[in-house]
Every structure is written in C-alpha cells, then in structure tokens.
Amino acid sequence: MSRTLEQAVREQVQSHRLDDRQAATLRAMQEQAGSGHSRAGWGRWGGAVLAAACALALLVYFLVPAGTGLPQPARIADEVAYNHVKLKPLEVKSANFDELRAYLAELEFSPVETALLDPQYYEVLGARYCSIEGQSAAQIRVRDRRTGEIHSLYQTRFDHERFGELSELEQLATPLSREARGMGVDIWVEKGLLFAITRQNASVAPGGEPPRE
Numbered sequence: 001m002s003r004t005l006e007q008a009v010r011e012q013v014q015s016h017r018l019d020d021r022q023a024a025t026l027r028a029m030q031e032q033a034g035s036g037h038s039r040a041g042w043g044r045w046g047g048a049v050l051a052a053a054c055a056l057a058l059l060v061y062f063l064v065p066a067g068t069g070l071p072q073p074a075r076i077a078d079e080v081a082y083n084h085v086k087l088k089p090l091e092v093k094s095a096n097f098d099e100l101r102a103y104l105a106e107l108e109f110s111p112v113e114t115a116l117l118d119p120q121y122y123e124v125l126g127a128r129y130c131s132i133e134g135q136s137a138a139q140i141r142v143r144d145r146r147t148g149e150i151h152s153l154y155q156t157r158f159d160h161e162r163f164g165e166l167s168e169l170e171q172l173a174t175p176l177s178r179e180a181r182g183m184g185v186d187i188w189v190e191k192g193l194l195f196a197i198t199r200q201n202a203s204v205a206p207g208g209e210p211p212r213e
C-alpha cells in the first residue's frame with residue numbers, strides 16, 4: 001500500500017514540477033514524519049500508517065494543480081507560460097512538419113500546421129514532447145521573423161470530456177487570450193486539436209500584424 005502511494009506521489013509531483021516553496025514544504029513534511037516516527041516508537045505498521053497519512057497530505061497539497069479554483073483557460077495559460085519560461089531543449093530540430101510528425105509519432109494525434117501562423121511571418125524551429133492538463137502534447141517552437149521573438153506553440157487532442165469548459169472555442173473565430181507569468185497566452189481549437197501559444201506582447205495576435213496606432 002505504501003509503495004503504491006509513494007509511486008503516485010512521485011509521478012504526480014514530477015508531472016507538476018514543484019517550485020522552491022513547494023519543494024521546501026515537502027522536505028519539511030518528510031522530516032517531520034520521520035522524527036514523529038522515532039519519538040512515538042512505532043513499529044512497522046505504525047510507520048506504514050504514518051507514511052500513508054503523509055502521502056494523503058501530499059496528495060491534497062501537490063496533486064491538485066497550482067491553478068485549482070481558477071477557470072480552466074487560466075490553468076492552461078499558467079501551465080503553458082511556465083513551460084515556456086523553462087524552455088527545455090528541443091528534441092527534434094526541423095522546419096519540416098513531416099519530420100516533426102515522424103519524431104512525435106507516439107502522440108495520440110498527428111501535429112498539424114495552424115492557419116493562424118502565417119509562414120511568411122513565423123518560422124518553425126523544432127519540437128519536443130510535452131503535456132497540457134496531464135494530457136500528452138506537442139510543444140513546437142516558432143520564431144517571429146519580424147521581431148526574432150521565440151514562441152512556444154502547444155497542440156494536444158481536444159478531448160471534450162477533459163476540456164469541456166473550452167468547448168465554445170470550437171465556434172470562436174479568434175483565440176481566447178489570457179495573461180500568465182508576465183506574458184500572453186492564446187488558446188483555441190482547430191482541426192480537432194487544442195492549441196495554445198505564448199507571446200510577449202499581449203497586443204499582437206498570433207497570425208497578424210501589430211495593431212496600427
């Protein structure tokens with residue numbers, strides 16, 4: 001039982017990437033659990049109960065996304081912005097979408113080119129595996145030819161059960177815009193996929209020119 005809980009905690013903690021505050025709290029809880037076990041002089045079963053209680057506390061504190069209580073678009077924007085800030089190395093470098101699809105073949109969908117990013121303005125640099133709301137996703141890196149700005153473009157299968165709150169995006173002509181971690185994030189549904197893209201300038205739409213003064 002304790003091994004199952006420990007495995008669940010490990011998997012979920014890794015998937016949600018603890019920040020410094022959360023990591024410090026986790027260490028403090030572990031140390032407290034260990035000292036409590038020594039003082040009480042519990043035997044094998046007492047330690048297992050204590051471990052289970054600690055694991056349950058961790059489940060409540062860590063397994064729920066940081067944005068719990070926020071609308072789903074805000075949670076997605078925060079996750080996408082967080083991953084963009086970290087900007088992990090590309091796993092495949094190519095501007096050819098066929099090559100990207102071949103590398104990302106383990107996804108439950110085939111990445112597509114979005115109509116909102118005009119190739120005249122945006123250059124594809126490569127891609128890597130990622131996730132959105134716990135679902136496997138493609139993270140495609142693009143560069144704005146006009147400004148040199150790097151964007152992270154995310155694609156994942158639009159699961160109506162998982163993303164039900166975003167169902168209206170299928171009927172919207174323009175992306176839903178949110179702000180997170182000091183940057184803008186646009187979210188939309190296209191070709192049966194959920195898309196999200198980061199942008200530093202909140203006044204610039206993904207596929208168009210900056211607004212005229």
